[in-house]
Amino acid sequence: MSTVRNRLGERRTALGPRVLRRLPAGVESAPYELFELRPYGPLIGAEVHGVDLREPVGPELFAELDRALVEWKVLFFRDQPIDSAQHRAFARLWGELEVHPFLAQGDVPEVVRFSKGADSAGVENVWHTDVTWRQEPALGSVLRAIDVPEYGGDTLWADMAAAYDNLPADVQERIEGRTAVHDFAFTFGLGMDPDAFAKMREQYPPVEHPVVRTHPVTGRKTLFVNEFFTDHIVGLPDDESEELLAFLFKQSTAPEYQARFRWSPDSVVVWDNRATVHYAVNDYHPHIRVMERAAILGDRPY
Numbered sequence: 001m002s003t004v005r006n007r008l009g010e011r012r013t014a015l016g017p018r019v020l021r022r023l024p025a026g027v028e029s030a031p032y033e034l035f036e037l038r039p040y041g042p043l044i045g046a047e048v049h050g051v052d053l054r055e056p057v058g059p060e061l062f063a064e065l066d067r068a069l070v071e072w073k074v075l076f077f078r079d080q081p082i083d084s085a086q087h088r089a090f091a092r093l094w095g096e097l098e099v100h101p102f103l104a105q106g107d108v109p110e111v112v113r114f115s116k117g118a119d120s121a122g123v124e125n126v127w128h129t130d131v132t133w134r135q136e137p138a139l140g141s142v143l144r145a146i147d148v149p150e151y152g153g154d155t156l157w158a159d160m161a162a163a164y165d166n167l168p169a170d171v172q173e174r175i176e177g178r179t180a181v182h183d184f185a186f187t188f189g190l191g192m193d194p195d196a197f198a199k200m201r202e203q204y205p206p207v208e209h210p211v212v213r214t215h216p217v218t219g220r221k222t223l224f225v226n227e228f229f230t231d232h233i234v235g236l237p238d239d240e241s242e243e244l245l246a247f248l249f250k251q252s253t254a255p256e257y258q259a260r261f262r263w264s265p266d267s268v269v270v271w272d273n274r275a276t277v278h279y280a281v282n283d284y285h286p287h288i289r290v291m292e293r294a295a296i297l298g299d300r301p302y
Contacts, residue, residue: 018256019165022071024218029071034061037068044159044276045259046072053080053090053268062093065270069140070217073275074157074259077268082144084111084292090268091142091294098131098138098295101200102188106292114291124280127158127252128228130273130295133184135207138273139298145267145291152284155269156260157276163251164212164223172212174244175233179208182229208234211248213301215274223251224301226277252277263289274298 020043023029035050046068051061069075082090084107091097097110106113114124130138143155164172183189183206189197211233213224227249233241251257261269271278273295 018162018254020162020256021165024220027218030067032064032068034064037072039072040076040259043162043257044072044157045074045076045261047076047078051077053077053082054086057090057093066094069270069272073159074261074269074271076261077270078264079266080144080268081266082268084108087111087142087144087268087292088294091270091296094139094296096297098297100131100295101204102184110294112293112295114289114293116285116289125282126227127249127277127279128226129160129224129277132182132209132224132226132229133204133207136300137209137298138295140271140273141293141295143269143271143291143293145263145265147288147290148263148265148267149284149287149289152281152287153289154260154262154281156258156279156281157271158252158254158257158278159275160223160252160257160277161215161218161220161275162257163254164221166254167223167251171244171247175211175248178211178236179234180211180225180245181206181208181231181234183207183231184229186231187228206231209301213274216299216302218275220275222275223248225249252279274301 022043035048038047038049040046048065048068051057051065057065065075088097088108088110091110099109100112103112103114130141167175184200184204185197185206189200192200209224211223211225212221214220215222225245225248230245232238233244236244261267
């Protein structure tokens with residue numbers, strides 16, 4: 001893959017084919033027996049057909065869904081008229097759920113409701129990974145559409161293992177073993193009352209995570225920085241940290257690493273928060289977009 005350079009000879013971007021490796025080296029995907037899977041592309045995102053989330057998900061079906069999630073990173077379900085309690089029960093198949101300290105809950109404590117459009121525009125239109133300001137960020141999330149605009153309001157996901165695979169070798173060397181600080185202050189902390197901020201800061205201090213994490217299931221190296229919550233790379237001068245982070249943030253913008261989903265009412269999406277970043281397109285204001293999300297507790301990145 002060749003590189004476009006500016007007049008000073010500095011690298012701008014790469015040209016030509018990219019490495020699109022969906023599975024770890026040497027791993028082959030087995031067929032799915034209990035549902036049909038329709039991929040959105042060769043790398044990330046697949047739509048599941050033949051599963052009714054109103055019905056209990058038994059261990060054999062869950063095992064296949066879990067394998068599909070690890071292999072495809074994002075699973076899309078359509079026409080799933082479930083309520084908040086069923087939503088919670090489905091998400092709990094992957095583990096215990098968080099109660100988000102900054103966002104309003106819906107009908108059940110573990111389910112956050114996002115209602116945007118009429119009085120407030122969405123602000124999730126930055127590539128990000130959920131709650132990386134926690135010591136143990138979310139394993140994944142389950143997002144459900146309740147009311148969506150006729151058009152607009154899509155969500156995109158990007159595969160951060162592919163983003164790492166396609167980094168230039170010298171950049172991979174620069175970030176090997178590095179950690180970065182993640183902090184809620186630049187998003188949820190904005191405009192917060194000083195006393196409330198101090199209380200939350202005591203409960204959720206800035207945390208360090210590896211710039212490149214190892215996925216606990218696949219063992220793949222995955223780029224683990226995001227523009228919402230990553231403040232700086234530890235041990236680098238401020239200007240060098242900013243320059244390097246800007247380059248790393250840009251990696252998620254390659255369309256080859258992405259899947260884009262057009263929402264419809266009763267759509268449900270599950271994603272692997274350890275392997276992806278996502279971006280909610282903010283092009284629907286003042287039309288209404290109402291969603292509910294449950295986040296699955298994860299482990300400490302390593």
